[in-house]
Amino acid sequence: MGIGTLGRVKPESRRRKAVDSRLPPIFGAFADIRVTRCFAIFSFFSVLALPSLALAQSQGIDITCDPATRGSATAAERLICDHALLSMGYRRIFADQQRMLREQKITDDDVAAFRKQRDACTTLDCLDGVFSAWKQNTANLKSGRR
Structure with missing residues (x-):
């Protein structure tokens, strides 16, 4: 550690705080990998689609x-x-x-x-x-x- 790094906030930690403040609380665990809105929407609709896929498979045509x-x-x-x-x-x-x-x-x-x-x-x-x-x-x- 050099003299200039003591007491300074690393740029990446500032970026992480900015990402954290834009995400809903449920996505706090994923802030390090920068969850985007598209990923959140995709995840939400994927969970909704699972029961309909199971129903389609269980119809047994x-x-x-x-x-x-x-x-x-x-x-x-x-x-x-x-x-x-x-x-x-x-x-x-x-x-x-x-x-x-x-x-x-x-x-x-x-x-x-x-x-x-x-x-x-x-x-x-x-x-x-x-x-x-x-x-x-x-x-x-x-x-x-x-």
């Missing part, structure tokens, strides 16, 4: 988009896994089917027929048509027609 099983997947399953809109649409259809099965509005044979049509598809247009037909069928069931 009959299609698994696992890359390890991609080789055994049908063309329709690959298309659904590769296209977000198809995947979301299929999750809605699957949820509708499960609800309607519980309410006994449809039978397992209806679901099997839908899956047979779905698995026969090799193009996006075909899957879109099968999904649209299912939605039309659901609308007819809700209005009392079959």
Whole structure:
């Protein structure tokens, strides 16, 4: 230690105090690594997203988009896994089917027929048509027609 360093405040300690004063108390432990507002926001929303990810995994739809099983997947399953809109649409259809099965509005044979049509598809247009037909069928069931 030299004579000039005694009693002087190091510049880094002044900087640390400035960082500490801008952060909420919960982030005091992270002041040394300079937590930014983006990191705080990202952390907050990551914690909120965890339950929804767990729910999505626990839904248990009959299609698994696992890359390890991609080789055994049908063309329709690959298309659904590769296209977000198809995947979301299929999750809605699957949820509708499960609800309607519980309410006994449809039978397992209806679901099997839908899956047979779905698995026969090799193009996006075909899957879109099968999904649209299912939605039309659901609308007819809700209005009392079959």
